[in-house]
Amino acid sequence: MSHRSDTLFQLALEKGAHGQRLEADEARALAAVISPDRLHALGRAALANRRRRFGERATFVFNLQINPANICGAGCTFCNYAASRNDAHAYVMSEEEILAKVAQLQPTEAHIVGGLNQVWPYERNLALVRRLRAQYPGLHIKAYTAVEIAYFAKTARKSEAEVLAELKAAGVEALPGGGAEIFSERLWRQHWPNKVGPQEWVRIHQLAHGLGLTTNATMLFGFGDTWEERIDHLLILRQAQDQSGGFACFIPLAFQPGEGNFIAHGPTPLETLTVVAIARLVLDNIPHLKSYWPMSGVETAAAGLSWGADDMDGTISEEKIAHLAGAPTPKGLARERMTETIRMAGFVPVERDGRFGERKREG
Numbered sequence: 001m002s003h004r005s006d007t008l009f010q011l012a013l014e015k016g017a018h019g020q021r022l023e024a025d026e027a028r029a030l031a032a033v034i035s036p037d038r039l040h041a042l043g044r045a046a047l048a049n050r051r052r053r054f055g056e057r058a059t060f061v062f063n064l065q066i067n068p069a070n071i072c073g074a075g076c077t078f079c080n081y082a083a084s085r086n087d088a089h090a091y092v093m094s095e096e097e098i099l100a101k102v103a104q105l106q107p108t109e110a111h112i113v114g115g116l117n118q119v120w121p122y123e124r125n126l127a128l129v130r131r132l133r134a135q136y137p138g139l140h141i142k143a144y145t146a147v148e149i150a151y152f153a154k155t156a157r158k159s160e161a162e163v164l165a166e167l168k169a170a171g172v173e174a175l176p177g178g179g180a181e182i183f184s185e186r187l188w189r190q191h192w193p194n195k196v197g198p199q200e201w202v203r204i205h206q207l208a209h210g211l212g213l214t215t216n217a218t219m220l221f222g223f224g225d226t227w228e229e230r231i232d233h234l235l236i237l238r239q240a241q242d243q244s245g246g247f248a249c250f251i252p253l254a255f256q257p258g259e260g261n262f263i264a265h266g267p268t269p270l271e272t273l274t275v276v277a278i279a280r281l282v283l284d285n286i287p288h289l290k291s292y293w294p295m296s297g298v299e300t301a302a303a304g305l306s307w308g309a310d311d312m313d314g315t316i317s318e319e320k321i322a323h324l325a326g327a328p329t330p331k332g333l334a335r336e337r338m339t340e341t342i343r344m345a346g347f348v349p350v351e352r353d354g355r356f357g358e359r360k361r362e363g
């Protein structure tokens with residue numbers, strides 16, 4: 001390890017722990033040499049940063065994943081969720097099934113994403129949002145990735161701004177962060193060439209911010225990406241946030257290889273925690289950082305709270321995407337188990353609403 005690299009690493013930790021902005025070379029130094037003593041120092045700095053922002057609180061939301069259909073021909077190499085119409089694991093939900101789920105579970109937040117298809121085209125999704133809003137005025141509707149927005153615009157012959165404005169008027173309040181994958185032209189061409197690439201993804205999110213919608217941002221890692229590409233992803237997001245300011249939460253997604261995929265193993269728990277910690281130190285302007293247990297596992301996600309995360313996603317029922325990709329995690333986490341998990345990890349569980357405010361329940 002060079003003296004310069006060591007100096008930059010120490011400086012990055014010190015600044016990051018105090019919530020100060022890291023220069024790009026300092027951010028890169030965080031991942032330059034990963035060794036046990038560095039990992040320990042990195043985790044401590046991320047925890048100090050997290051405590052400055054959130055104290056001992058760790059939030060979660062009672063949400064319902066709605067994945068209306070998994071039919072999709074985009075052919076992303078890492079996707080075990082998508083199906084052709086005749087595949088055994090193809091499914092299409094009806095409006096009535098979706099509304100019955102919402103009626104049964106009464107979630108705080110509905111998270112709607114699906115594949116790119118004409119079974120559930122734009123107008124049908126728009127009508128679904130209108131029905132949900134009419135029946136559940138208080139429901140936080142977080143719906144449709146940038147990838148779906150681009151597809152809706154293309155197939156409905158509208159601009160992305162028109163689609164976003166219509167969805168907002170119908171009741172969408174936020175966009176989920178999926179489809180970003182990793183901001184690497186190299187990996188985009190190789191793994192998801194048929195859907196929007198890094199620049200388009202950022203542009204659509206900034207369009208949404210301009211219309212007053214908040215959005216999340218994800219990063220898929222552990223499928224052949226490099227540390228340099230991960231740090232670049234974080235720096236691109238930070239710059240975009242400086243410009244448009246609408247990102248509410250960043251969610252690192254540990255790749256789940258699934259059966260027969262092109263890579264045998266996803267990232268180790270320690271690698272996942274390292275990504276969480278570096279994200280906490282680099283993303284000084286995106287308020288929240290989520291531990292996404294459906295992909296990392298409940299234990300690693302809970303440990304992520306000590307490595308910089310302040311939110312655990314969520315009490316989800318029937319999440320399909322990670323599970324069709326082979327995730328061995330449970331399909332839903334009840335509220336009681338979520339609060340117990342957060343307590344066991346040493347934090348104070350706080351149930352939140354869709355905008356990260358506290359959700360008070362009666363009784």
Ligand code: SF4
Pocket residue numbers: 072073074075076079080081082114115116147192195
């Ligand atoms: S990742 Fe999304 S766009 Fe790509 S194949 Fe899967 S469902 Fe389709």
